[in-house]
Amino acid sequence: MVHNSLSYRFKHYLLYLALALCSMFFLVPIYMTVITALKQPADINLLTAWSVPSPVYWKSFAEAWVLLGPNLKNSLVLTFSATIISSFVGSINGYVFSKNSFKSSELIFTLILFGMFIPYQIILIPLFQVLKNMGLYGDLKGLILAHVVYGIPIVSLLFRNFYDQIPDDIMESARLDGAGYFYIYGKIILPLSIPGFVTVGIWQFTQIWNEFLWGITLTKQSSNPVTVGLSQLAGGQAVSWNLPMAGAFITALPVIAIMVFLGKYFIRGLLSGSVKG
Amino acid sequence: MIDRRKNTFISVLILIPSILLVGLFIYGFIGNTIVVSLSDWGHRLGGLAFDPEKNFAGLENYRQLFSGFVHGRFRQDLVNAVFYSILLMAGTLFFGFLFAVLLDRKVRAEGFFRTLFLYPMALSFIVTGTIWRWLFAPSGGVNIIPTFFGGTAGTFLWISSRATILQFNWQDLFQVLSIILAFVFLTLLIRSLRTGSPKGRTFSIVMLLITLLYASVIHRLLPPILPFEEMHGFNLATLGICIASIWQYSGYAMALYLAGLRALPESIRESAQLDGANEFIYYMRIAIPNLKPITLSAVIVLAHISLKMFDLIYAMAGADNANTGHPSINMYLTTFRANNFASGAAMAVVLFLLAALFIIPYLIHTHRERRG
Secondary structure, eight states: OOTTSHHHHHHHHHHHHHHHHHHHHHHHHHHHHHHHHTSOGGGOOGGGTTSOOSSOOOHHHHHHHHHHHHHHHHHHHHHHHHHHHHHHHHHHHHHHHHHSOOTTHHHHHHHHHGGGSSOTHHHHHHHHHHHHHTTOTBSHHHHHHHHHHHHHHHHHHHHHHHHHTSOHHHHHHHHHTTOOHHHHIIIIIHHHTHHHHHHHHHHHHHHHHHOOHHHHHHBOGGGOOHHHHHHHHHHSSSOOTHHHHHHHHHHHHHHHHHHHHHHHHHHHHHHHHHSOO | OHHHHHHHHHHHHHHHHHHHHHIIIIIIHHHHHHHHHTBOTTSSSOTTSSSOOOOBOTTHHHHHHHHOSTTHHHHHHHHHHHHHHHHHHHHHHHHHHHHHHHHTTTOTTHHHHHHHHHGGGGSOHHHHHHHHHHHTOTTSGGGGHHHHTTOOOOOOOTTTOOOEEEEEEGGGHHHHHHHHHHHHHHHHHHHHHHHTOOTTHHHHHHHHHHHHHIIIIIHHHSOOSSSSOOEEEEETTHHHHHHHHHHHHHHHHHHHHHHHHHHSOHHHHHHHHHTTOOHHHIIIIIIHHHTHHHHHHHHHHHHHHHHHOOHHHHHHHOTTOGGGOOHHHHHHIIIIISOOHHHHHHHHHHHHHHHHHHHHHHHHHHHHHHHO
């Protein structure tokens, strides 16, 4: 192929032009969020929605930070505890499904997997009732329990797929050396599991951080997570848009950071969770 | 052998807590919601009482949803959800594939573009909804973009438009469905005639005749499912929601397709080039058919997402906006605001059955594949 031919170069430019156009579609919402968050409330009107703020007004971020503060704290507690617990549940389950499968373990796995695809409305009423009867309704503990339980399918799937990549020979030779079930798990499998924990950890972190339906139906005001806080910030009738936009920016920051710095693991979780082999 | 049995014993022991929890919180709760949907819990006041009145009501709640006076909004929500699912799937798969093809050609800064196309996927729907609500503000946002190029501002009401297209009378629901099915079987028949494979040909012919017979004759002989005319259709107000969801999920489809394209052996591409296929033909005739399993799993995930969609609509349009309604929103309002638990449960079951239509065959398929 002659790489300097006119048609090749033309195609090349066309490709980058197309990519630039597509990029616009993804950059515009960021642009809009940032400029609106940096405007003075009085400067925000529909006709000048696209113009750059002058002067730049930083106070909205501080104000949104204060308003969302309790919600952010709830979300941090909720997300970290539920993510850590469910990662360990996933790891031990994945170890069984991948390295210690038995006659009906595949069937059990499929039956568990089913829980990943249900619309959660179908379990909402009994969940609400059970948490109420357990005295956990309205509390963060109830929400943590829900996230751990309904996370079992996805974390088991992700860890099973991860452990499938570790060769069985390691297990066999350890067994021949007389190593027991938990010794192999603790001394051989767990040390190899760090990438698995990162993948599952950031997957669960983003899912739980972003969750809204349970947040709004199962918690009281004092334990509302950040998504609920943001929806209330943006929900009023006479909204001054600087606050919701600053709030959206703050809420998005942790997951955007994950995307930028650990995107590789995020994609790995995405692929492993969708393409089952 | 003893060792193996001991291993299995420990494995089962480890799985027992998960099995019990999933058994109770998923299967048990689904069963419980179905039971609630067959009761009258919350039809009168006091649904939240300590010991609420619950009587068996059979399928009455479902009858009310599909052919009762008060649930016209639910029927429109259902129609909205169907159109929403179709548009979300079509748009996401189309743009995802387009982005994947663009990035598949050794682009400089590929990592940057990949992150850029994928980052919305990591955002909360509430964040997405808040931002797009402002972008779709009636006399601002995207509507005033044309004025930058000397055009006139758009006037379309993205989230609050009351316009509806593709309207049909709910009384003719089964007629409409059978005509759609007739088209499906006609396509299957034509395909089997073209490829010359007799597989399923008789079945297609029989089904085609049955659906046509139903649409033209039988439908008229049956009593209408609703005692009065009620028009439903595609509410244009859902377009804004669709665009925001496609924005959020096309990167997901891109990531799947890109991994799939990269996994196709280079030899396929080379032999296609030797046969004189240009790139367009390569993607249409070779890549897309080879990526069918990916398309299938993306469709399953997207169907599940569009059927449970709640957060985005709540944040973009509010729960009370009837034009952009969705069964999941209606279920929330009915259950947690009106405390009408039985009707809310029935709505949840309808959503669940729609989702199960996709999921159960898919899970059986992957289960067999893993074992086989």
